[in-house]
Amino acid sequence: MFGYYRIFLSLCVVFQHLCQMPGNNFSGWYAVFSFYILSGYLMTFVLNENYGFHWDGLRRYFTNRTLRIYPTLWAVILFSLPFVAYLPISDFHRNIYLPTSAYDWLRNLTLIDLRIPNPRLIPPTWSLFVEVVFYIAIGLIFARKKWITFLWFFASVAFTAYLVYSGADKEYRYFSIPASSVAFSSGAILYYLRKIQIPGWFTPAIIAAHALNLLYWHLVPEGRFLEGFYLNVVLSAALIFSLSKLRPTAIDKVAGDLAYPVFLCHWIIAALINYYFEINKGATLFIISIPPVLLFSFILHAQVEKKTNAIRDRVKNQTFQPAQSQSSSYPNRLPDLPA
Incomplete structure (x- = not known):
């Protein structure tokens, strides 16, 4: 039952991006690492329960991950x-402008090497690049054996401890692929x-506890970011563990279906509102943007994702049988998520 949680996380990302507030606002940073944890769990689950690690299983796994990420993107x-071409969208977000080289177009369309450097037609897609890296690593290596998964987890925790001890800046601890490993492995x-x-x-x-952590560490002075950030990893993992035991409802599924489109489209929708109605970043822009963002996300899901989901369901046949019989309470098609 992850749908409500996923849309909540997407809205946390939107809140950080659009709602300027006094003090700290790292709600989106917390949410992205929570998405990573959920990805780690779901990818490890589906590889072991639905696809397997033989060639055909991996082919279907990677095909369906591709179909999930790219058509909506x-x-x-x-x-x-x-x-972006005809309006001054870059005045609203400095990273949103047309690529000027073939390589920049390639990065934006494929997510290959799409990290923090500009331009990014959809700013949060840098985190999708991180997701893609770990989708591949989990499929090829980290989810194959229990001992490999736990070794990966303990190595990731040790690396995180080193980052804290060495005083690495918070941008590296958030944006870099190695620093993200602790979240994916915690989910796995x-x-x-x-x-x-x-x-x-x-x-x-x-x-x-999750809600209190999110609220409290955004009210304390800057410099106390890390306590809440890594506590969020622990609490998010515990919450995902708990939610995995609940059956999804129809409304939960609808909420989850909107999460990825919301994650992708909120910047451009907000930029248009800013341009045409001259509403700057803040609580008003955040509140006014939510209805059109949700509406456009619903259209994206209906016109794009439903069609690709039908293809994905055909790709993900049921020929693979896990080595041990597992619980049948998990939905037949893997719930999808943004990074």
Whole structure:
């Protein structure tokens, strides 16, 4: 039951990008690492339960990941291009402008090497590049054996401890691929822990702790970012572990379907509102942007994702049988997510 959580995380990203506020606002940073944890869990789960690690299974896994990420990405880029070309969108976000070289076009269309350097037609897609790297690494290496997954996790924790001890800046701890490993590996080990039973009070308690952590560390002075950031990894992993035991509802699925389009389209929608209505970044822009962002996301899902989902369902046949019988409560098609 990840749909509500995914749309909440997407809106946290939107909130950080559009709502300037006094003090700290790292809600999007926290949310992106939570997405990474969810990705680590889901990719490890689906590889072991649905695809397997033989050649045909990996082919289907990588095909479906490609179909999930790129069609919606390209649709948002296509929608954005005329506005980026003819309106001063870069005044709203300095990274949004037309690529000037073939390599920059390639990076934006394929996500290959799409990190922080400009231009980025869709600014948050740098995190999709991180996701793609770990999709590949998890499929080829990290999800193959339990001991490999746990070794990866402990190595990632050790590297994170080194970053903290050495005083690495927070940008490196957030944007870099090596620093993101602790989030993906934290999610991956949840697959092997998922049969552990939890009491009924655990889920509401973790939700409350997660919310308090998100709120509290955004009110304290800057310089206390790291405590909440890494505590967020622990709490997000615990929440994902808890939510994995709940059956999704129809509304939960609808909410989850909108998460990725919201993640992709909010910048261009907000930029258009800013240009035509002269509303600057702040609470007003955030609130006014939500309805058109959700509407456009619904259109993207209906016109693009539903069609690609039908193809993905055909690709993901049920020929693979896991070595051990597992719970059948998990949905037949893997819930999708943004990074």
